[in-house]
Amino acid sequence: MPESAILCVRCGNCLENCHIFSSTKEWKHAPPNRLRILRKKADFVAFECNGCRRCTVFCPFSVEISAYVSRARKEIKNKAKALVELVEVQLEKGRQFEKHKQFYEAAIRFLEKKHNLKIPLNKKAEILFVPLQGEHTIIPAAKLFNLAKEDWTLSYFEASNFAFFLGDMELAKKVSERIFREAEELGVEKIIVTECGHAYRVFKMFWREWFGRDFEILSIVEVAAEYVEKGIVEVKRGLAEPVTYHDPCQAARNSGLIEEPRKVIGSFAEDFREMKPNKEKNFCCGGGGGLVAIPEMKDFRLVAGKKKAEQIKETEAKYVLTICENCRTQLKDLREHYGLNYEVSGVVELLSKFV
Ligand code: SF4
Ligand code: SF4
Incomplete structure (x- = not known):
């Protein structure tokens, strides 16, 4: 249960630093008022917040408004039906893995031909690359890994974790568990996450606590920075x-x-x-x-x-x-x-x- 709200002295430092209040000028969107509302009840104002934590950076007491937002979202998650459905689709992919596998393998073989590029799947490797849906997240990484001669394989699952947006971390762990099991089975040491802000945060901040395993977790942009800096790719x-x-x-x-x-x-x-x-x-x-x-x-x-x-x-x-x-x-x-x-x-x- 977050408790930093008691530190709020309503100084107003965060008001114009919240892009939402700055644009709407509605008092319910002013961070201290958002906080006041959410301390009383789980209100929909929790979904009218990006959870960006900019208010916290500008708060002299580092009040974590986004923690109250997450707690409220969990209580009223059914009001964000689209997110609930997306989580269900993610979990179903894990439950119906054999079916999903066939479809995914066919799609990847199609991409290999289209781009004349090797994309390893289901291979014991050093690196597991976790993409999103869509070739724009798979092809650039495949090209770089192949140029750098990496020992890598592509995940069957997407990096995104919609349960994180619902503030439901038990559910978020279940979504991540599919990838954790895959990483264990393939014996990988490194997990490289595609360009995705919340996914990177989930892997980086929660995986060790959830699964007690110390995979090296990197974003593809960290890997790419090393490639260009060391001249591994030209x-x-x-x-x-x-x-x-x-x-x-x-x-x-x-x-x-x-x-x-x-x-x-x-x-x-x-x-x-x-x-x-x-x-x-x-x-x-x-x-x-x-x-x-x-x-x-x-x-x-x-x-x-x-x-x-x-x-x-x-x-x-x-x-x-x-x-x-x-x-x-x-x-x-x-x-x-x-x-x-x-x-x-x-x-x-x-x-x-x-x-
Ligand atoms: S976390 Fe929410 S309240 Fe704070 S600055 Fe971002 S959008 Fe505004
Ligand atoms: S900056 Fe911090 S203390 Fe000041 S109003 Fe905002 S949340 Fe409260």
């Missing part, structure tokens, strides 16, 4: 158009992945422009905390992303890069909603086009 050409980078809250502020994406971008971008503020003080895009996966929250998250749209506009960048699938979706939606003009890509995804 970057053959650069990108002249202006590029900016959006720090996903779960990756940067909440897991410390800050310099690695910048090292990778620096290997190919000739005109890199930081948003201001950035790194651990960056503003959330408005799509975090699972909001992108809840269709009824679309209008809300577009309003919540106003600060981010302003930040991007100021850079005049033609490419907005990030290392999170939720952020990617939100950045594309913000582009349409606010009439902006830029391409959205993953950092490693774009790197893979230049090696």
Whole structure:
């Protein structure tokens, strides 16, 4: 049970530092009021928060509002039906593994032919790579691993963990257990997670406590940074158009992945422009905390992303890069909603086009 709420002196330091309150100006979205509401009952205002923890960074007492948000979400999780259904799909994939396996293997063999690329599956290896759904998360990593001559294999499961967004950590453990069993069976030592903010945080922060095993957990962007720094993969050409980078809250502020994406971008971008503020003080895009996966929250998250749209506009960048699938979706939606003009890509995804 979180207790840091008693430290809140209602100083107001966090108000304009919450992108949601700053955009909606609704009092229920002011972090101390959100806290007051959630201490009394599990209210839907818990789903009108990205759980980005920016308020905590600017709070003199580090009040953890997102902990109260998670607790409330768990109590009223059925109000986020889309997330509950996504968790069920993830668990069903584990229960019906043989069926899922056949379908997945056929899809991967198709990708191998399409891209003329070896993608090992179900192989004893040093590395287990955990992607998301969609070839844009599989092909760039496969290309880099093969160039670096890694001993790797692809996971049958996706890295995302929708139960985390419901604040239900027992359920989140069950979702992760499918991948843990796979890693044990394949005898891997390292788990490399695709570009996904919350997934990286779940692997990095909870796996040791849940499973008592010390796998080396890395993000694909950490691995890519090492490849370019040590010349393990050669970057053959650069990108002249202006590029900016959006720090996903779960990756940067909440897991410390800050310099690695910048090292990778620096290997190919000739005109890199930081948003201001950035790194651990960056503003959330408005799509975090699972909001992108809840269709009824679309209008809300577009309003919540106003600060981010302003930040991007100021850079005049033609490419907005990030290392999170939720952020990617939100950045594309913000582009349409606010009439902006830029391409959205993953950092490693774009790197893979230049090696
Ligand atoms: S959206 Fe972020 S800054 Fe605003 S209350 Fe939630 S965790 Fe705090
Ligand atoms: S900054 Fe901290 S103490 Fe001040 S109002 Fe916000 S949560 Fe309360």
